[in-house]
Amino acid sequence: MTSAKEGPLLEVRGIRKSFLSGTRQVDVLKGIEMSVAAGRLTMLRGRSGSGKTTLLNLMGGLDRPSEGEVLFRSRPLHQWSDKRLTVVRRKEIGFIFQAFALLPLLTARENVELSLRMAGVPRTEWKERVARCLDLVGLTKRAFHRPSELSGGEQQRVAIAKAIAHRPLLLLADEPTAELDSLMAARIIAVFREVVEAERIAICMTTHDSTLWGAADVVYQMVDGRIVPE
Known part of the structure; x- marks a missing residue:
């Protein structure tokens, strides 16, 4: 695994x-410079429409830039074929979205x-790894429940367990606490901190919730498609 x-x-x-947009060009991102370090929780903060999700x-x-570079482990992610990107997303990158996708x-x-x-992980490894991930997010006793039998916070924790199961190097989370109340949002961030420490996974998440920013190792503030100084 890559180290800082x-x-x-x-x-x-x-x-x-x-x-x-019709005949008009809309500039969503305007010269972004940033990085994500291994074993760190990075947050992209900003209002809706600031460009965080893009x-x-x-x-x-999941998309390609109009200009610039995206380097993953010093490799040009933005130049890869769709086939190669699919393999990397299955093995090295995990995703969590607002919708729990269960x-x-x-x-x-x-x-x-x-x-x-x-991810092509041998079946012989499934039982131990699944147990480890569900334990990490505090859902060992809910392992045999379907999503409809779980609360919103529990569903999001299952989504986290699912996203880290294949041991990705990088976890990307788009507003993972947006649909949760403040208490459950804090619990999800506590899980993220545990994942960073226990699994050494780099996490980059978007959020507009100012109560969460203090839990991050690094925060980038986005305004109108740019990263601006804190």
Whole structure:
């Protein structure tokens, strides 16, 4: 695993992203420079529409920049083919979205197993790894419950367990606490801190919730498509 001493796990250099709205060009990102270090919790803070989600999608290879570079482990993520990006997302990068993205007919345990199946992890390793991840997020006793039998906070913790099961180097989370009350949001961030410490996974998340910023190792403030000084 990449260490902080070896340089950033992910770097964003001069990123610009534009879209066409009819005949008008809309500049969403305007020259972003930032990095994410291994074993750190990084937050992108800013209001809705500031460009946080667009930036996160570029960092995970879900979209491509109009200009600039996205380097993952010093490799040009933005230049890779869709096939290569798919492999990297399954093995080295995990995602958490506002919608919990759990399959409703599967139990918590089975949802986490699905991540291991997609990453090609040998079945002989599933039982131990699933147990480890559910324990890490405090859901050992809820392993055989389906999403409809879990609270919103519990579903989000299953989503975290699922996202880290295949041991990614980087976890990207888009407003993971947006649909939760303040108490549950704090619990989710506590889980993130535990994941960073126990698994040495780098986490980069977006949020507009000012009560969470103090838990981060690094905070980038985004305003109108730019990163501005704190």
